[in-house]
Amino acid sequence: MTTQTNNGFYGRQIATKAAPFVIIILAGMAVRTPLAASHPFVALLLFLWIVSDTLMLALVARSSGKPEWRAVLGVLAGASLTVWLGLPSPLRGLLVETPILALMMVVFVLSHMAGATARAGRVLSRPTSDRREQWLSAVSEIFPRALVRLAVAELTVIHMACFRWGGAADVPTSARAFAYHKHLTPICATLLILSAIEIGVYHLLVGHWSRIASIVMFILSDVGFVYLLGLIKSFRFRPVLLTPEGVRVRAGFLIDQLVPFEAIVAVESGFTGEEVRDTVTLNAALFAWPNIMLRLDRSLPRRSFLKKRVAFSRVAFRLDDPEPFIRLLVWRLGQRGS
Template identity: 45%
Template sequence: MFVELPRRPVWLSPSTILPPIVIMVVAAMLRLPVAAAHPRAAALAFLWIASDAMMLGLMARTRHLDWRGGIAAMATAGLTVLSLSPPPVRAALIAMPWALAIPAAAIAIHGGRGLCRVAERVRRWNASDPDRWVAPLAEILPRPLARLAVAEARLLHLALFRWRAVPDIPAGAQGFAYHRHLQPMMIALLLLSCIEIGVTHLLVAHWSRTAALVLFVVSDVSLLYLIGLIKSLRLSPVLLTETGVRLRAGLLVDRTIPYDAIAAAVANPDGETVRALDSWNIALLAWPNIVIRLSEPLPPRLRWRRSPVRAVALRLDQPGPFLDALRARLDAEAG
C-alpha cells in the first residue's frame, strides 16, 4: 500500500468537540432570567463548568496531565468565561477577585511563557522553514488555530496584493498551467456575485440594518476568498519535480505523487474512469483531459468514502507537453 488509511484527526475527536459545545450551551443559558437574577452564582457556575470541561477534555486527549497543558486549559477557560458572559454576569465575576485569582494567574503564566518562546523562535528565525509563521503563533494559540490564522492571513495577502506575482515554480521543476479555461468562468462568477450581493444588501437593509451589516461583512470576506482562489489558479501550476508530480488546483489541492507510485498517464479519459469510486477528479468546472493511474493507491480523499484512490483525473491547458515530460521522467526512473 502507498500509505495507511488516515486516522481521525484530533480536532474531530469527542474530547475536542464536546468542551466547546458544553461551554456554548452554558453561555446561552446565562441569558435566562434566572441567571440575571443571580449573577454571582451564575458567574461562579460558568467559571467552574468551563474550567472542568477544558481540563477533562485535555485529560481525555493526552491521557495524562502536565502543568503546561493544565495552565493553558485554565487560561483558555478564564478567557472564554470573560468573553462569553453577558454584562451583568461579567460584572459580578470581576467584583469577586478571589474567584478570578487562578484563571488570571494561568493567563499571566501562559501568556508570559508563550511570549518568551515566541521571542526565542524569532531569534532563531529561518526564512526557509515552511512553518516559520505557524511555530511562533502556536506558542500562544493551539496549533490548529495557529495554522488556520496563518492560512487566513496568507489568503487575504494573496487576494489584496500579489497582483503581478510570478507562478510558483521551484528550481528544477516544470510547471504546467490549467487556469486559462477556468479564470474566465470564475471571473464571470465573481461579477455575478457582486451584482447579487449589492441587490441583496439593498433589500435586507430595508428590513434590518444590523442584518445588512452582518451580510456585508460575510459577503465581502467571501468575495476576497473568491478573488484569492482565482489568483491562486495562475500562481499554483501543476509541477513535475525531481521526486514526483505535484498536483495542484489553486488553494484547494496540493498533493505530491512520487514517480514510482505512477503506473501510467493517458489522455482523454472515458466517463467510466472519471466517475469511478476510486478516481479523484481535481479538474475544476471542466471535463478532465488527463488521467494518472497509480500503482500504489492513495488513502481515501474523504472520510465517508472508503475507496482508496487509484486514479487522478485533471485538466491542463497543454496536456501533450505534460504527458511527454511525465513519460520521459517515468522512463528515466524505470531505467
C-alpha cells in the same frame, strides 16, 4: 451500506467538533439570564466549570491516548480566557473580587505562555529550509494549531484577493509549472459577475425592507466576493508543479498534494467516468473533466477538512496543455531506475 457508514462517521465528526462551541455559547447565554443575575456567584462557578469541562473533554476526545500535561495546561489557559471574555460585566467584576479564582486563572495563562514561548523559541532555533512552516509550528505552540492555520489561510486569501494583481506564479526554482487556469476563465468570470449582481440586489432591494439587514447582507456579500476573487486568482498563482520529489497537484487554495515519483506507475490521458468518480481517486479538476490521471502503486494519505486521513490511489486533474507535462513526466519516470 458503506456510504451510510461514512455519512454517519462524518456526522459524528462534525458533531464532536461543533458540540464544544455550541455548549459554550449556550452557557454564555445562560449567565445573561435574570436567574443568573439573581445568583451571580453560582452562575460564575457554573460557567467556569462548564467551559473548563467542555474544553477538557474535547481534548480527551481528540487525543489517542493520555493528553500531555502541556496540552492540559493550554486547555486550562484557553478556558480561563474564554471565561473572562464570555462573562457579562457584572460577573466579570465579581470574578475580579474573588482573588482565588482570578489568581488561579492568571497562573494558568502565564504558565502556558511561559512554557509555550520557550518551546516556540526552540522551534525557531532549528535549522530548516521552510521558514513559513517553522513559524507556523512556533506560533502553534502558543495558540491552537487549528486556529493558527485558519488565521494564516484567511490572511493568505485576503492578500491574494486584494494585493496580488500581477507577477509570476508561485513556482520554486527547481520546479516546472503547468497551468490549468485558462479553461476556468469563462466560468470564473461568470461567478464574479453573478456575485457583483448579488451584492447590488442585497444593497438596493433588501434596503427597502430593513436597513440593518441590507448592511449585514452587504457586508457578507462583500466578504464572499473577496474570498471568491482570492480563490479565482489562486488558480493562476498556484499551478501544478513537477518538482524533484514528484508531482505537486494543486487547485488554487483548495488542493495542494505532493505525489512522489516512486508511487506513480502510469500516467494516462484516457480513463472512464467510473474511475474518476471512484472514492480512491483524488479528483483535482475543477468545473471540468480531467485530462490526466496518475495511477499509483500504493494508497497515499490526504487530510480532509475533518482532519480524517483519506487514502487515494489515483489522481485526476486537468491542464490547459497536457502534452508537455505527460512527455516530461514519462521521461522523469523512466529515469528512476538509472
